[in-house]
Amino acid sequence: MKLGLLDVQNPDKKVENFNIPLGLLYLAGYLRKHVPEVSVFVTDRLDSLLAYGPDVIGVTAMTPNYKMALDTAIFLKDRTSVPILLGGAHITALPHTLAHPFDIGVFGEGEATLLELVRIYLSEGGFAKESLTDTQGITYHKNGSVCVNSARPLIAPLDEIPPPLWDLWNLGARVKWMSTSRGCPYSCNFCFKMLKHYRSFSPAYIVNQLKEVLTRYPSRSVYFVDDLFAVDRKRLAELGPMMQKEGLTRNVSYICTVRADLVTEEMASLMWEAGVRVVHLGLESGSDKILSYLKNETTTVEENQRALEICYDKAFFTFGSFIIGTPGETEQDLDATYEFIKRNWELCRIRGVGMSPLIVLPGTHVWADALSRGLVSEDMEWDRLDMDMMFFDPDRYVYLNPDMKKETFLTYFEKFKDLFWAINKKFGHSVIPEPKAKTTQKVQLPEGHFPWKGKSS
Structure with missing residues (x-):
């Protein structure tokens, strides 16, 4: 059996030499362990996928790139008759919406589910509906309706x-991505948690994986892509000394994400001992009112500032992310956020910044609110949610704030965008691409045209 796993990315947004389809590589590793006779191919190129000639195709998609994944599956169905599986955050949030041409959707953690599907295919040469009835973690078509299993x-x-x-x-020499945990114990209103329960790999597992990767693929940077890396103090206290003993903190800098309210002097010291030099803080707003809405009353502006001061004192390169366009946000709130960013940038507390308009993701409180107001639907144009500071279409943006005219928000948006570029150009972030001309046409996949530019094959 040959399984082809396709990483679908917006070519305008793809950052060359940075993005790694970590989830697909985990799936491949799990299958290699349990069904080594199955050949697995991971790519981001349609031409390479078709040339491989898979028996089954797997596609992964988050909501922002779901439209592209759907167009891709339609393109593939016109050229091959093999089953196409859909996994990822979008189908996990909305499993009952499985669309044709996807034959099966995999929701939640995918490794064990994909393994069971592969074993069904190996046994039967396909996916008979009766064989799928008891398979947990899938959604599929049957008698004109969508069946969602447990x-x-x-x-x-x-x-x-x-x-x-x-x-x-x-x-190659790109920044290495690595996961040391899965899930997040918090419930922010804007964030969809694909895996709700926090679990972590053991320090020994992490160290062994780091040794393998850095030996085979030397790099000066490793990005811990966990939803929340610094949450378990005991694990960090064990991890740092083990990494130092194996020489994993020499000439390698680590990047991680941490909540501002969890940053203490002790936690910062433990992160430093584990080789962390770049810290990404989800600061979100300079207004307590907006923070309360976005983060369920779990943090404050004062705590954000305290975290920045601790990170500055420890000499971390601190990257802060912010959201604008929240329901209830006023001009005073936006002014406070702008001044918070600008002041901390000028004081070198913030060295890099991420900014985004609030995006409505299925499975979140924000989605439920927008759905009740008729601003989104389960059959909407999903690429309307594929927007950020660099790629923004004001006419198609789902704007949620009834307390501010959209025209006023757009004026602030341009002001924040100018600050975004002023900060990030100053420090020369290699992971932030220059903006390209935004393509407003719908994605077309004509014969012979393959938009993905990766070099995985």
């Missing part, structure tokens, strides 16, 4: 999942 329990302990199959991707 959720699959999460894999425990997490160390049972083998490392990603790195040799299926051309890592």
